Amino acid sequence: MTRRGRIVLKLVAWAACLAPLAWLVWRAATDDLGANPISFVTNTLGDWTLRILLASLAMTPLGVVLGAAWPITLRRLLGLFAFAYACLHFAVWIALDFFFDWARMGEDIVKRPYITLGMAALLTLVPLAVTSTSGMVRRLGGRAWRRLHRLAYAAGVLAALHFIWLAKVGRTDQYWHAAVLALLLGVRLVHRARRASRRRAETRPAEKSPAGPLRGTVVSGDR
Numbered sequence: 721m722t723r724r725g726r727i728v729l730k731l732v733a734w735a736a737c738l739a740p741l742a743w744l745v746w747r748a749a750t751d752d753l754g755a756n757p758i759s760f761v762t763n764t765l766g767d768w769t770l771r772i773l774l775a776s777l778a779m780t781p782l783g784v785v786l787g788a789a790w791p792i793t794l795r796r797l798l799g800l801f802a803f804a805y806a807c808l809h810f811a812v813w814i815a816l817d818f819f820f821d822w823a824r825m826g827e828d829i830v831k832r833p834y835i836t837l838g839m840a841a842l843l844t845l846v847p848l849a850v851t852s853t854s855g856m857v858r859r860l861g862g863r864a865w866r867r868l869h870r871l872a873y874a875a876g877v878l879a880a881l882h883f884i885w886l887a888k889v890g891r892t893d894q895y896w897h898a899a900v901l902a903l904l905l906g907v908r909l910v911h912r913a914r915r916a917s918r919r920r921a922e923t924r925p926a927e928k929s930p931a932g933p934l935r936g937t938v939v940s941g942d943r
């Protein structure tokens with residue numbers, strides 16, 4: 721993809737990620753947040769945190785399925801937007817639900833399992849956001865960085881469970897979100913298994929071949 725193509729792609733992603741926030745600000749400015757504005761704002765921000773997190777997790781499987789590199793360009797951007805929305809969602813809970821009453825917040829985190837899960841999802845995203853810069857990738861080394869960033873899937877699972885736990889009877893969208901996450905995890909696992917078996921297949925003929933390194937060693941050792 722050309723440099724211009726990458727810039728356009730990122731601009732579209734920025735616009736798509738900022739649109740829900742702009743829509744929420746517009747509804748607040750026009751006094752159109754419904755009968756329970758705090759709940760409306762909390763839930764809207766929670767919904768978009770999960771959607772953008774799933775979108776960021778979809779980039780690697782999408783790259784695999786399409787055989788294209790462009791989805792990877794968007795992975796970090798989407799991950800950081802998911803983190804930003806999670807922080808706003810959390811900030812609303814701190815400021816509007818609990819009015820900065822830290823003791824009661826602590827109790828709520830311990831008492832209500834869905835809050836514990838939400839908190840765990842947010843905390844799992846923190847090291848990913850902190851290490852998202854190119855400098856941190858260099859400092860950690862590619863291998864360690866990739867291993868750390870598998871935590872994004874743990875964050876996805878915790879967030880999906882947070883939603884399943886809090887959803888009222890009669891709702892189904894929490895399961896759709898969990899199903900999308902399971903599909904993304906599935907594609908990734910199949911891809912990893914295929915890559916591992918391809919690697920094994922590539923090393924096997926070299927070991928068996930008469931010109932292979934093993935046979936060479938034995939021959940020279942015999943000499």
Ligand code: HEM
Pocket residue numbers: 759762763764765766767768769770773806809810813835838839840841842845875879882883886
């Ligand atoms: C990655 C982190 C998180 C994600 C993806 C997330 C996602 C969600 C989702 C999808 C909802 C449901 C929205 C709906 O009903 O349509 C929600 C609601 C909610 N979340 Fe989170 N959340 C996260 C972290 C947190 C944290 C850290 C807290 C507080 C400590 C929290 C507190 C709440 C509350 C109070 C609700 C509203 C529950 C209700 O309506 O009764 N969430 N969140």
